[in-house]
Amino acid sequence: MSAHCMLTGARPGFGNSISHSHRRTSRRFDPNVQRKRYWLPSEGRYVRLRLSTKGIRTVDTIGVEAAVARIRARGVKV
Numbered sequence: 001m002s003a004h005c006m007l008t009g010a011r012p013g014f015g016n017s018i019s020h021s022h023r024r025t026s027r028r029f030d031p032n033v034q035r036k037r038y039w040l041p042s043e044g045r046y047v048r049l050r051l052s053t054k055g056i057r058t059v060d061t062i063g064v065e066a067a068v069a070r071i072r073a074r075g076v077k078v
Contacts, residue, residue, distance in 0.1 A: 003030040005052035006071050006078075007059070038064045047078050 003012050010031040016024040031052045040047050042065060049071070051059065059067040068078050 002050075003028075003033050004050065005031060005033055005055045006050050006074075006076050007055035007067055008052055009074070010052045010054065040064060040068060049078070 004010070010033075012031065013029040015027055015029060017027045018024055033050055033052050034056065035048060035050055036056060036059075037046050037048045038059065039045075047064075047068060049055075049059075049067075055067075071078055
């Protein structure tokens with residue numbers, strides 16, 4: 001599951017591409033997911049997280065310790 005944010009849970013959305021002649025074909029709206037490395041002082045190590053850009057802004061606001069706690073509360077291994 002590559003297009004998935006560990007913090008916010010953002011996943012791909014699905015819809016249709018509509019051509020000029022109004023033919024519809026399936027398409028995917030992927031979230032902007034980035035791999036980002038953060039220093040986790042409580043464990044003395046780096047953690048690599050797959051976050052959407054909204055998730056990166058959330059980590060900047062609440063801090064990496066709280067973000068990792070939320071990710072672990074969702075049941076995701078860090």
